[in-house]
Amino acid sequence: MARLNTIVAILIFACSLGAFSQTTAWEVSADQATKKNPLEILPKNLALGRNIFKRTCVSCHGEKADGKGLIQSTNLIDEKFQKQTDGVVFYKIITGRDKMPPFGAMLKEDEIWSVINYLRVLVDPSAIPPPKNVKLELTTGEEIKSITAIVLSADSAKLPLNEVDVHFYVKREFGLMRIGEMSNYTGADGKVKVVFPEKIVGDSEGNVTLVVKIENNFLYNDIETTAVKKWGTPLLSHEDEFNRRALWGARDKSPVWLLLLANGIIAIVWAVIVYVIYNLFRIKKAGRIFIK
Amino acid sequence: MTDLYRKEIEIKKEQFQDLVSDLNSPLNRTGSSFKIWIGFLLLLIGIAGFMYVRQLQQGLGTTDMRDIASWGLYIADFVFLIAVSLVGSLITAILKLSNVKWATPLTRISEIIAVAALIAALLIIVVDMGRPDRLWHIFVHGRLQSPIVWDILVVNTYLVISILLLYIPLIPDLALLRKTMGHKPKWQQKMYKILSLGWQGTEEQFRIMNLSLTALMVIIIPVALSIHTVTSWLFASTLRPGWDSTIFGPYFVSGAFMVGAATVIVTMYVIITNYNFKAYITDKHFDLMGKLLVLTSLVYLYFNLNEFMVPAYKMKSGESAHILGLLVGEYSLLFWSVQILGMILPILLLIIKPFRKPKPLMIISVVVVIGAFLKRFLIVTPTLLHPFLPVQNYPESYHHYNPTFSEIMITVGSFAGIMLIISLFIKLFPIIPVYETAHEKGFPNEIINNS
Amino acid sequence: MEDQDYSPKSRRRFLRKFGSLGLGTLAVSTGLTESCTNPTKDLESGKKITLLNSKNELVEVDSAYISNLNKDLAPNHNSESRKGLPGKKFVLVVDLAKCKNARKCMDKCQAVHQLRPDQHHLNVLLMKDSEHTAPYYMPKHCQHCDNPPCVKVCPVDATFKRSDGIVLIDNERCIGCRFCIAACPYSARSFNWVEPKDAEKYKDVAYDIEKNVPQKKGTVTKCTFSAxxxxxxxxxxxxSACPNGVYYFGNEYEDAVTNGTSGETVSLSELLAQNSAYRLMEDLGTAPSVYYLPPKDRTLIPEIEDTHS
Known part of the structure; x- marks a missing residue:
């Protein structure tokens, strides 16, 4: 009897566990829910939040965070979501549920807080001042291949702007490949320098297109400048390899040994066949002579 | 003395006349049973034709082949027919060049089997094509790197040589037919006349004929070996477990000799029971063909041992699913039936002389032929059903291959076609070489020429 | 996208894409009119353009649908298609750690290439390498091998390898012998056993070898790397259909691949090196153009189901 009870208990437990795992609720403890966001809503933090959001969240939650990504998911800009405390959202991002992966292992705490800040600003942009236009100029160093971005105010004063996040890229076939760090901040002189990495492949002559951007910034509007430099390794295409004679080549690219072998055999065998057919005519002719 | 000599000649002449009328007897007797037989064959071919038209309209979806088992009964049939056709070279060329005299009455039987099987093989491979309307692409865009192109080249070459090997020894017989078949319809007489090439049996004509035959017999051996070797390469040139084998060439060739010998035995039996050829195809012929069948089967057994024992010993991943499927899995019943009934048991029985009598030998040969066909099926299908990567996201039916009625009837139609060609040939030409038999029985050429 | 070229050529191109529906309306949601979109771009730009359809009616279309105007019309385009794009060698990297079997890639592929549900250019397999190893999902495309066993055996040059590494098949050349299906160790090819899906709709569409559409009964079809x-x-x-960032695609010569989901571009050699990338069945010597990153640190470990093998 006792054993039966144990089995029943285990079964019930297993079933409840099964049911539980299907509709896992996010049980957030009061402790977790009241956790304070250590980051202030500052443009710099927001930029980080936006970058992380674009990289990790957009695919499911959509560009606008409205839950309309490549799959249908939670709307992050409606009231239901936004009324949750920062602590609750933080906990949910860390633990994950169903299709939402647990990001605790993938993102740093500060990064998660900055994403939360970004989500708050998405519904309430008034928290930050309107973005300004800037001027973006480039200079390049040739001795050590490097690129320096100079960010100046757009007005006639052309004041150098401090602490502006500049992104550096190299243009590739299907997108822009980052060089330098995720964030590169200008100094007091409005300049930020990035060393061009080695072993970047350019076009057939080694030309690379450098793209420098100020983007996703809450203080300044997007701006982009490009420069073409002969800094890369020339692109080495192995097209010859795909045009040589090979067994997988097209019909006019059969290997020579195969051509010789096959045609040689065909020639020998068919020479015999043609000879025999010719003999048939000889037999006929020989019969005619006999009649005469 | 001259009188005696003349009398002897007269007797010889009469004996020769008897021989000719004996061997030509199938041409003169056409009973209703033959007509029913032809009608039956035509019916089978008709059904196959209907099924093929349906297949043309609806696509190869009328078969049970799908993306996993993408080759099936048609390819098995093709390989089988190519195997059967190999007997032409075995009996005519290999035995003849080795001066084996007893095989002479069997040469034409084996040669017409070869020609008929090749024609059927060429047709069935077109049936297997998804786009038969683009057959000409092979000639316009053919790629020498593809084993299919090699196969097409070599099969057609073999067909031409086989037809020549069938035709050239027939020329003296045709000359005889030209003289003795005066009662036949005009077209038939005309055909004999044209085909006999004005044969008069002169020394020069014999010389040219023998020269040509020797040339053909020498050249047909490598060509025959290569048709089945190249056919085996259609499989062996892929990376698939079960096909990725270096002994596929000799394995196929030895199997072909076995099924070819068995086919000839069955045909011999059908011919002697229908026509009065007991004096020409004797029990001795059956006995010797039985021995030949044992020999070829033993060679085939040896290759089977290699083909299955070696991978089964290693059980390499990839190979193991395939091998286990054959030895103990889905196909084990068929596999062991084919191996035991179609190869091992025939060897054991045919070692015993009484089993080499015509009737038991014929029954054993039928089993060998059926076994050989199923063996080809076992070579083609299980391998395709066990690819390297798991078969997923397909309907359940994709995991199996069970030929549809349409496929089976078209395959049956290919056999009916072979039998039709052979049956009609027997009605139009002497199936046992008249000239060669007379020659070997010691009739001088002048008697043969002047009768 | 903003191309407002009204030249006859572009109009012909447009008519080929839309007029061929044989309907006055524009059924833009079907695979017929699917065109390549970048993941970050919205499908509808909201900008309307007026155009003439095959019935000589003026219709209004979203400008997003009239991309690719520089592309030539299919017939001329097809002989060019055998050559390959110069200076490029395409490579696909599949990050198994990220695949959650969403199958958006499969759905998109089947929609675009006019495939029935049982025809796969791309098949997401549930793999389990051995008894004690964990199962994982593996999207499997044509591997676009540099030593392609399928191309070797084709008797008529119907399937061929281009200089940019892509293995394509010419629907109008294929004789349907299916030797390539038998030769492919990756089971990556499919055959049109019956009349292809929506054959009636595609009846008048010009054949595009790089898209392999329209499909034809009795011919082999395969992944084209969306040439x-x-x-x-x-x-x-x-x-670009993957929601989970599984795929990276790029030019091997340029040593860069771009993630289809995030649009992030990374160095190919670094990605392969840092993740211990491998290729499928390396021992067969087929030299695939598809790399796999091992399924480690997965966010989803699949349930063990009945796996057919």
Whole structure:
């Protein structure tokens, strides 16, 4: 009897566990829910939040965070979501549920807080001042291949702007490949320098297109400048390899040994066949002579 | 003395006349049973034709082949027919060049089997094509790197040589037919006349004929070996477990000799029971063909041992699913039936002389032929059903291959076609070489020429 | 996108894409009109353009649907298609750690290439290498091998390898012998056993070898690496359809691959080196153009189901 009870208990437990795992609720403890966001809503933090959001969240939650990504998911800009405390959202991002992966292992705490800040600003942009236009100029160093971005105010004063996040890229076939760090901040002189990495492949002559951007910034509007430099390794295409004679080549690219072998055999065998057919005519002719 | 000599000649002449009328007897007797037989064959071919038209309209979806088992009964049939056709070279060329005299009455039987099987093989491979309307692409865009192109080249070459090997020894017989078949319809007489090439049996004509035959017999051996070797390469040139084998060439060739010998035995039996050829195809012929069948089967057994024992010993991943499927899995019943009934048991029985009598030998040969066909099926299908990567996201039916009625009837139609060609040939030409038999029985050429 | 070219050529192109529906309306949601889109771009730009359809009616279309105007019309385009894009060698990297079997790639591929549900250019397999190893999902495309066993055996040059590494098949050349299906160790090819899906709709569409559409009964069909998209400088259909960032695609010569989901571009050699990338069945010597990153640190470990093998 006792054993039966144990089995029943285990079964019930297993079933409840099964049911539980299907509709896992996010049980957030009061402790977790009241956790304070250590980051202030500052443009710099927001930029980080936006970058992380674009990289990790957009695919499911959509560009606008409205839950309309490549799959249908939670709307992050409606009231239901936004009324949750920062602590609750933080906990949910860390633990994950169903299709939402647990990001605790993938993102740093500060990064998660900055994403939360970004989500708050998405519904309430008034928290930050309107973005300004800037001027973006480039200079390049040739001795050590490097690129320096100079960010100046757009007005006639052309004041150098401090602490502006500049992104550096190299243009590739299907997108822009980052060089330098995720964030590169200008100094007091409005300049930020990035060393061009080695072993970047350019076009057939080694030309690379450098793209420098100020983007996703809450203080300044997007701006982009490009420069073409002969800094890369020339692109080495192995097209010859795909045009040589090979067994997988097209019909006019059969290997020579195969051509010789096959045609040689065909020639020998068919020479015999043609000879025999010719003999048939000889037999006929020989019969005619006999009649005469 | 001259009188005696003349009398002897007269007797010889009469004996020769008897021989000719004996061997030509199938041409003169056409009973209703033959007509029913032809009608039956035509019916089978008709059904196959209907099924093929349906297949043309609806696509190869009328078969049970799908993306996993993408080759099936048609390819098995093709390989089988190519195997059967190999007997032409075995009996005519290999035995003849080795001066084996007893095989002479069997040469034409084996040669017409070869020609008929090749024609059927060429047709069935077109049936297997998804786009038969683009057959000409092979000639316009053919790629020498593809084993299919090699196969097409070599099969057609073999067909031409086989037809020549069938035709050239027939020329003296045709000359005889030209003289003795005066009662036949005009077209038939005309055909004999044209085909006999004005044969008069002169020394020069014999010389040219023998020269040509020797040339053909020498050249047909490598060509025959290569048709089945190249056919085996259609499989062996892929990376698939079960096909990725270096002994596929000799394995196929030895199997072909076995099924070819068995086919000839069955045909011999059908011919002697229908026509009065007991004096020409004797029990001795059956006995010797039985021995030949044992020999070829033993060679085939040896290759089977290699083909299955070696991978089964290693059980390499990839190979193991395939091998286990054959030895103990889905196909084990068929596999062991084919191996035991179609190869091992025939060897054991045919070692015993009484089993080499015509009737038991014929029954054993039928089993060998059926076994050989199923063996080809076992070579083609299980391998395709066990690819390297798991078969997923397909309907359940994709995991199996069970030929549809349409496929089976078209395959049956290919056999009916072979039998039709052979049956009609027997009605139009002497199936046992008249000239060669007379020659070997010691009739001088002048008697043969002047009768 | 903003191309407002009204030249006859572009109009012909447009008519080919839309007029061929044989309907007055524009059924833009079907695969017929699918074109390559970059993941970050919205499908509808909201900008309307007026055009003439095959019935000589003026219709209004969203400008997003009239991309690729620089592309030539199919017939001329097809002989060019055998050559390959110069200076490029395409490579696909599949990050198994990220695949959650969403199958958006499969759906997109089947929609675009006019495939029945049982026809796969791309198949997401549930793999389990051995008894004690964990199962994982593996999207499997044509591997576009550099030593392609399928191309070797084709008797008529119907399937061929281009200089940019792509293995394509010419529907109008294929004789349907299916030798390539038998030769492919990756089971990556499919055959049109019956009349293809929506054959009636595609009846008048000009054949595009790089898209392999329309499909034809009795011919083999296979993954094209979306060569039609690549010609336009866009990512393949499956790559940009993935919601989980599984796919990276790029030019091997340039040593860079772009993630189809995030649009992030990274160094190919670094990605392969840092993740211990491998290729499928390396021992067969087929030299695939598809790399796999091992399924480690997965966010989803699949349930063990009945796996057919």
């Amino acid at each position: 039609d998209c690549l010609r336009d400088g866009k990512l393949p259909y499956c790559v």
